[in-house]
Amino acid sequence: AQSVAQPEDQVNVAEGNPLTVKCTYSVSGNPYLFWYVQYPNRGLQFLLKYITGDNLVKGSYGFEAEFNKSQTSFHLKKPSALVSDSALYFCAVRDPRGTGGFKTIFGAGTRLFVKA
Amino acid sequence: DTAVSQTPKYLVTQMGNDKSIKCEQNLGHDTMYWYKQDSKKFLKIMFSYNNKELIINETVPNRFSPKSPDKAHLNLHINSLELGDSAVYFCASSQEVIYNEQFFGPGTRLTVL
Numbered sequence: 001a002q003s004v005a006q007p008e009d010q011v012n013v014a015e016g017n018p019l020t021v022k023c024t025y026s027v028s029g030n031p032y033l034f035w036y037v038q039y040p041n042r043g044l045q046f047l048l049k050y051i052t053g054d055n056l057v058k059g060s061y062g063f064e065a066e067f068n069k070s071q072t073s074f075h076l077k078k079p080s081a082l083v084s085d086s087a088l089y090f091c092a093v094r095d096p097r098g099t100g101g102f103k104t105i106f107g108a109g110t111r112l113f114v115k116a
Numbered sequence: 117d118t119a120v121s122q123t124p125k126y127l128v129t130q131m132g133n134d135k136s137i138k139c140e141q142n143l144g145h146d147t148m149y150w151y152k153q154d155s156k157k158f159l160k161i162m163f164s165y166n167n168k169e170l171i172i173n174e175t176v177p178n179r180f181s182p183k184s185p186d187k188a189h190l191n192l193h194i195n196s197l198e199l200g201d202s203a204v205y206f207c208a209s210s211q212e213v214i215y216n217e218q219f220f221g222p223g224t225r226l227t228v229l
Contacts, residue, residue: 032215043120043206043220044159051215088157094214102214103172106159 002027002095006107013081014115021076021110023091032094033074034104035065039087047089050074061085081114088112119143120221122207128227129197136193137224139207145219147171147212148190150182153204153223165190166212197228 003026013019025031032051036044048059055067065076076089091107120141129135141148149172150162164172165184179195190207207221 034217036217036220038157041223043222044208044218045220046217049215049217090159102212103161103164104218109157109159 002093002105004091004093004105004107006089006091006110008110009108010111010113012113012115015083016080019076019078019081019085019112019114021089021091021112023074023076023107024072025074025091025093026072027093027095031067031072031074033065033067034092034094035059035063035074035076036090036092036106037087038090038109044090047076081112083114083116086112086114120207120209120219122205122221122224124224125222126225126227128229130229131197131199133197134193134195135197135226136191137205137207137226139190139192139221141188141207141209141219141221143209143219145209145211146187147210148184148187149208149210149218150190150192151206151208151220153206155203159206163190163192194226197226199228202226202228 005024034049035047038044048057050057050067058064088109090109095103123138147166149164153159162176163182168184181193184190204223204225206223208218210216210218
């Protein structure tokens with residue numbers, strides 16, 4: 001069964017410092033991996049995804065993620081954090097279903113707090 | 117233009133009541149979803165419709181009944197509401213290819229008293 005783990009409930013970083021939000025996955029085939037961000041009282045917003053090809057994926061708002069097949073990881077990164085990056089971040093994997101339809105499995109979320 | 121919209125945004129009701137949440141997307145997507153986000157922010161899929169056909173039906177009490185009158189709309193009706201139904205319910209849509217991302221609505225916060 002597909003699964004996603006976000007080992008940190010919260011990540012604290014100072015503004016201007018690099019940030020990393022960790023994600024590991026378990027899939028039976030090719031991984032299709034996603035990062036979403038949720039601001040307070042809002043729906044999730046798509047940040048970036050890995051399908052195939054280059055292991056470094058660039059996304060919205062200066063975020064990027066590195067796919068590492070040997071470590072089954074897909075960590076989210078940003079070179080310089082902003083206070084406005086403070087939000088809840090979800091890693092997700094898509095699960096191909098034999099009966100049709102693709103179920104998205106979300107991690108538990110990691111709260112990022114960027115201090116000014 | 118709102119891509120995925122939900123109504124109402126807030127819903128406060130008594131136990132035992134029946135309520136509905138509506139969702140509409142104007143992105144031309146062929147697949148829509150309902151998710152439940154609990155108080156710990158854990159997000160779990162409930163249902164998915166592709167071109168008005170139910171394709172994902174997770175382990176959800178049968179008090180929850182989705183309906184898709186057309187591929188731009190997906191409604192969620194909940195009968196005999198219970199305290200444990202209190203959560204934020206998100207609608208989402210996508211064009212159904214495995215590598216496509218989903219677009220989420222703003223959520224409906226349901227509080228059952």
